[in-house]
Amino acid sequence: MNSVKRNRLNIIPFNKPYVTGDEIGYMSLAMKNGHISGDGDYTKKAQLILEQHFQSQTKVLVTTSCTHALEIAAILLKLQPEDEVIFPSYTFVSTALAFVMHGATPVFTDIRPDTLNIDETKISGLITDKTRAIVVVHYAGVSCEMDVIMAIATKNNLLVIEDNAHGLYGQYKNRKLGTIGHLATQSFHETKNISCGEGGALVINDDQFLERAEIIREKGTNRASFFRGHVDKYSWVDKGSSYIMSDLLAAYLTAQLLHAEDIQKQRRLIWYEYYHGLESWAKKIGASLPVVPYEYTQAYHMFYLLMPDSKVRTQFLKYLNENGIQAVFHYIPLHSSRMGMESVRGGRDCPVSEAISKRIVRLPFFFDLTPEQQEYAIEKIILFGT
Numbered sequence: 001m002n003s004v005k006r007n008r009l010n011i012i013p014f015n016k017p018y019v020t021g022d023e024i025g026y027m028s029l030a031m032k033n034g035h036i037s038g039d040g041d042y043t044k045k046a047q048l049i050l051e052q053h054f055q056s057q058t059k060v061l062v063t064t065s066c067t068h069a070l071e072i073a074a075i076l077l078k079l080q081p082e083d084e085v086i087f088p089s090y091t092f093v094s095t096a097l098a099f100v101m102h103g104a105t106p107v108f109t110d111i112r113p114d115t116l117n118i119d120e121t122k123i124s125g126l127i128t129d130k131t132r133a134i135v136v137v138h139y140a141g142v143s144c145e146m147d148v149i150m151a152i153a154t155k156n157n158l159l160v161i162e163d164n165a166h167g168l169y170g171q172y173k174n175r176k177l178g179t180i181g182h183l184a185t186q187s188f189h190e191t192k193n194i195s196c197g198e199g200g201a202l203v204i205n206d207d208q209f210l211e212r213a214e215i216i217r218e219k220g221t222n223r224a225s226f227f228r229g230h231v232d233k234y235s236w237v238d239k240g241s242s243y244i245m246s247d248l249l250a251a252y253l254t255a256q257l258l259h260a261e262d263i264q265k266q267r268r269l270i271w272y273e274y275y276h277g278l279e280s281w282a283k284k285i286g287a288s289l290p291v292v293p294y295e296y297t298q299a300y301h302m303f304y305l306l307m308p309d310s311k312v313r314t315q316f317l318k319y320l321n322e323n324g325i326q327a328v329f330h331y332i333p334l335h336s337s338r339m340g341m342e343s344v345r346g347g348r349d350c351p352v353s354e355a356i357s358k359r360i361v362r363l364p365f366f367f368d369l370t371p372e373q374q375e376y377a378i379e380k381i382i383l384f385g386t
Helices: 001-009 021-032 041-054 065-075 091-101 147-157 207-217 223-227 247-258 260-285 310-323 338-343 351-361 370-383
Strands: 060-063 084-088 105-109 131-137 159-163 183-186 200-204 304-306 361-362
Touching: 021 041, 021 223, 041 060, 041 200, 041 247, 060 065, 060 207, 065 091, 065 105, 065 159, 065 183, 065 200, 065 207, 084 091, 091 105, 091 131, 091 338, 131 147, 200 207, 207 223, 247 260, 260 370, 310 361, 310 370, 338 370, 351 361
Parallel strands: 084 105, 084 131, 131 159, 159 183
Antiparallel strands: 060 200, 183 200, 304 361
C-alpha cells in the first residue's frame, strides 16, 4: 500500500467533534464579562435558544451532563423504597443509573426490531402498583411510538421521561422530541450533533416541576428564587447537587446551537449518502439499514448497520479496522449486566435487545466527514462479502 493510500485511511475516525469557529470568541467574552460559573449570560442564552426551538411552554435548564439531568428527573419523582421505573434494556447505563441511584427498582423491557426503541406493546404487562414512571429513549434520534406510550401513562397515572440524548431536532408527527413527555433530557457530549464536550439539559414540560427542579439543580437551595427577589435570602431546602453548567461551557454550547441548522443539514446529507450507497449491498448480504417510520423526522444522530449475525459482525468490524475505517458496536443490554441483574425486578427476557447488541455496527458519522472519506468507506463496505 502506498503512503498516499495509507494517509487517506488514517483519517476516518468514528467521531470528530465539530467546531464552528465561534466557540473561542464566545468563551473569551464570557471571561471578559467576569462570570464563568453557572447561570451567567451564556447559560441564559443557550437555554433561551433551546426553549425557542421547542416552541411551547417548555422550560430548559442546562446541566453539567445528560446523566445529571436524568438525576434531577429522578429526584423530582420523590421515589420511595421499592418504587419501580420502566426502561428499555437497550440503552446507555445513565438512563437507568440516574434513577437507581435515587432509589428506583429498574424494570427492563425489550425493544422493537425495526426502530430499536422501547417496544410499546410490552409496557402495560410490566406495570404494577409500584410503578412510578416510564423512561423512553429515542434511539438514533428516531422517535418512540409516543401516542401509545402517553396513553398508557395517562391510564396508569405514570410520568413519562424522554431520554432525548440522541433526538434533539427530531420530531414525532410534527411534535418535537423532548416536548411530549412530562420531562425530557438532552446530551451535549462530544459524540452528539450539538456538543460542548460534556453537558446536558433538563426539559420541563409540566410547570409543577419547575420550581423544585431549579432548587435541585442549585444544590438543594432556593437561590434562583432569591435572585428573582421572591425571598430575602436563600438556604438549603431540598435534595440536590451542583448540576449547573459553567458559563464557559454554555458559551461554547451557544456557538454550536447558533449553527444548528447548518449542522443538521450536513448530517442529513451524510446520512442519506450512506443509506443510498449501501441499500443494495445490504439486501445482497442480508444486512439491515436504519428504519425511520412515516411521519417521523429523525435527528440524524448516527448511521448503523445490522449485520446478519454476530460472527459476520466480528468479521466486518475487523475488515473495516484493517482498512482504516473506525466503526464500533453499541450497548450491552442493561438487563444482562451485573448491576442490572442485581437490581432488576423484571425484564430478564429481552431477546431483541440481545440480538441487536450482537449485530449492530455504527459507521463513522460526523460533520467534517468529507465526501472522499465517505466514498472510500462505502466502496470498502460494498467489497465486503464479495
